[in-house]
Amino acid sequence: MASLNRRRFLKWTLGGFAALSTAAIAGGVGISLIPDVPAAANAPWRTAGQGRNPRERALSYAALAPNPHNLQSWLIELIGDDRMRLYVDRRRLLPETDPVNRQIVIGQGCFIETLALAAGLEGYRAEVTLFPEGAFATNGVDHRPVAEVRLIAGGQADPLAHAITQRRSVKEPFDVTKIPSNGQLRALTALSTADARLAATASPDRVKRLRDLLYVGMEIETRLPRTFLESVKLMRIGAEEITRHRDGIDLGGGMMEVLGRTGIVTREALADLARVSVRQLERLFRDGLGYGVHRHYLHLRLDRAHQLGRESALSRAEIATATGFASADELSRAERRRRRQAQAAN
Numbered sequence: 001m002a003s004l005n006r007r008r009f010l011k012w013t014l015g016g017f018a019a020l021s022t023a024a025i026a027g028g029v030g031i032s033l034i035p036d037v038p039a040a041a042n043a044p045w046r047t048a049g050q051g052r053n054p055r056e057r058a059l060s061y062a063a064l065a066p067n068p069h070n071l072q073s074w075l076i077e078l079i080g081d082d083r084m085r086l087y088v089d090r091r092r093l094l095p096e097t098d099p100v101n102r103q104i105v106i107g108q109g110c111f112i113e114t115l116a117l118a119a120g121l122e123g124y125r126a127e128v129t130l131f132p133e134g135a136f137a138t139n140g141v142d143h144r145p146v147a148e149v150r151l152i153a154g155g156q157a158d159p160l161a162h163a164i165t166q167r168r169s170v171k172e173p174f175d176v177t178k179i180p181s182n183g184q185l186r187a188l189t190a191l192s193t194a195d196a197r198l199a200a201t202a203s204p205d206r207v208k209r210l211r212d213l214l215y216v217g218m219e220i221e222t223r224l225p226r227t228f229l230e231s232v233k234l235m236r237i238g239a240e241e242i243t244r245h246r247d248g249i250d251l252g253g254g255m256m257e258v259l260g261r262t263g264i265v266t267r268e269a270l271a272d273l274a275r276v277s278v279r280q281l282e283r284l285f286r287d288g289l290g291y292g293v294h295r296h297y298l299h300l301r302l303d304r305a306h307q308l309g310r311e312s313a314l315s316r317a318e319i320a321t322a323t324g325f326a327s328a329d330e331l332s333r334a335e336r337r338r339r340r341q342a343q344a345a346n
């Protein structure tokens with residue numbers, strides 16, 4: 001089975017490159033290189049469309065698909081001349097931030113979709129059979145293939161194919177003051193298909209509610225040491241790390257480069273933000289205040305729940321989830337307990 005990730009895939013395509021006279025399928029395909037990232041790490045964008053046959057060329061594009069934490073958990077088995085099977089590389093999962101592998105599976109879909117778009121560039125159609133040996137259980141992925149894909153002559157180029165090499169995930173702050181017009185939102189939702197429904201809203205109440213949800217989700221992910229550390233481990237700081245790993249979340253650019261090389265920003269330092277503060281907190285509480293960090297943490301969660309109740313548009317059930325309670329009832333019980341304890345203390 002050929003293992004496919006950006007790094008190894010690069011070797012694989014370049015292996016056959018010398019024999020190639022075919023340049024990139026180009027045909028007006030522009031490329032969007034990551035600014036401030038070393039040339040070697042950008043190579044797959046430059047060499048996309050090169051390969052010994054339509055399948056290899058389509059795969060060289062598919063390797064540019066978006067995927068969670070840039071883990072590229074794709075394994076490809078080449079079968080005969082025109083078929084392939086896609087598997088999840090189970091050595092490359094996100095057990096803390098994606099425990100049920102929901103994002104990993106979405107990343108497989110992105111790969112298949114990009115492959116199908118790329119096949120069209122050369123007049124092929126990708127016949128995709130999802131889960132040919134049965135679907136995964138809802139709580140995980142297993143050894144069985146995600147899809148079998150066969151390239152069949154007679155496909156057409158989709159206009160989106162030209163965006164494969166230009167597309168990048170936006171990692172910049174969004175301008176939340178710019179509200180899309182109703183016409184723009186309608187144009188977006190009109191892209192819905194039978195398989196995927198696109199919804200959009202500019203209604204201030206709904207937007208606020210969605211923002212609150214996203215915010216508390218981010219808060220949980222960055223404040224929980226185990227989820228935060230999983231992301232930290234995948235951060236690539238500076239040109240050397242980005243070139244060496246070719247996966248993960250790149251923290252490139254001039255400033256990060258200087259901070260990384262001088263040791264001001266290191267993965268260890270980032271990790272310590274989570275680790276040290278937890279240890280310090282535990283010692284502080286036990287020795288100094290006489291009660292445990294867990295009780296204090298419970299109070300913080302209850303305070304946050306109270307604040308969300310006042311300031312957000314979230315329902316009680318959503319507030320309970322956002323603050324780590326199993327249900328609105330459990331949150332209410334914890335609130336009542338705290339009130340009783342406060343009364344008893346007075």
Ligand SMILES: Cc1cc2nc3c(=O)[nH]c(=O)nc-3n(C[C@H](O)[C@H](O)[C@H](O)COP(=O)(O)O)c2cc1C
Pocket residue numbers: 064065066067068069070102103104106107110167168169170171248249
């Ligand atoms: C299912 C899924 C979830 C993602 N979640 C996030 C996210 O929460 N935050 C983020 O900045 N990027 C997210 N991304 C984008 C990936 O980080 C990005 O696709 C990957 O780093 C590769 O970079 P590229 O899309 O620019 O090629 C997600 C991508 C996928 C497919």
